[in-house]
Amino acid sequence: INSSISTVNNGLTTEDLSNFNTDPISEFYFEQTTTTSVYYISLFNNIKLLLKLFDSKSDLNDCLTNCSGHGQCKLTSNFKFICECFENYAGSSCALNTLPCWSNPCLNNGTCINNLTDSSYTCDCQKDFYFGKNCEFKKDVCVNETCSKNGNCYDENNKAKCQCFSKYSGEKCEIESEELKIIKNVISVSSIIAIIIIVLTYLLFILCDMSKFGINIKAKKSKVLVKRIQRLSYKN
Known part of the structure; x- marks a missing residue:
């Protein structure tokens, strides 16, 4: 039954009797309804139990409002109101969901x-x-992101982003700054010059060695020629 605003007889009102269902033995159940009449009293098989209900000190309103919408208010055989919970709900006020x-x-x-x-x-x-x-x-959103090897990948709102190194920019850190291009050009030219200097130095050493080798050959030939001349002189 539906709880009323004003209460009489220790928590029960005439409106609380609407749709008052019971079995002929010992228990009553209260269900919400818009019907507000008391003629259903004639349907009860146990009038004495009903009269005892009126005289009980149980607070029906508390039961009706405290079942959390997940159970029905029940009057037990010892005239106490409890919440009988629907499926998947538990607790004294049916507030605990068991799912x-x-x-x-x-x-x-x-x-x-x-x-x-x-x-x-x-x-x-x-x-x-x-x-x-x-x-x-x-999941690692950076697992397949390399940032062109010019930056580090990081997670921003579940999206892979690139934190670029100095002098790099772009979504994938693929853009070089003008300063970096100049530095690379200077390094490239300097490398070429250094290589040329090394090659020339190496060639110079080779030429020097060849010159020394040529001088030694000439000296040896001169000595041989002198010896031959001396031999011819002795013979004559």
């Missing part, structure tokens, strides 16, 4: 899906970003 998703086990904005057949759950994780039973692991 596993009630505790929000899925992390990182994952969607929890109750598996009613075995009281388990499944997490539907954000596609391409998180994985794991509870979406607790984050």
Whole structure:
């Protein structure tokens, strides 16, 4: 039955009697309805129990308002009102959801899906970003990003971004600054000059060695020629 604004007889009103259902033995159930009349009293099989209900000190209004919308108010055989919870709810006021998703086990904005057949759950994780039973692991968005080897990849709002090194720019750090181009040109020219100097120095050493070798040959030839002349002189 539906709770009323004003209460009489220790928490019961005439409006509380609408749609008052019971079994012929010991228990009453109260259900919400818009009907507000008392003629249903004639339907009760146990009038004595009904009269005893009026005389009880149980607070029906508290029961009707404290079942959290997940149960029905029930009058037990010892004239106490309790909340009889619907399926998947528990607790004195039926506020506890017994389904596993009630505790929000899925992390990182994952969607929890109750598996009613075995009281388990499944997490539907954000596609391409998180994985794991509870979406607790984050995928590496930089795994295939190299930033042109001129920067470091980092995660920004689940997107791969490049932090470029000095004198590089662009989405993939592929653009060189003018300063860097000049430096590279200077280094290139300097390298060429250095190579030329090294080659010339090497050639100079070779020429010097060849000159020394030629001088030695000439000296030897001169000595041989002198000896021959001396021999001819002795013979004559």
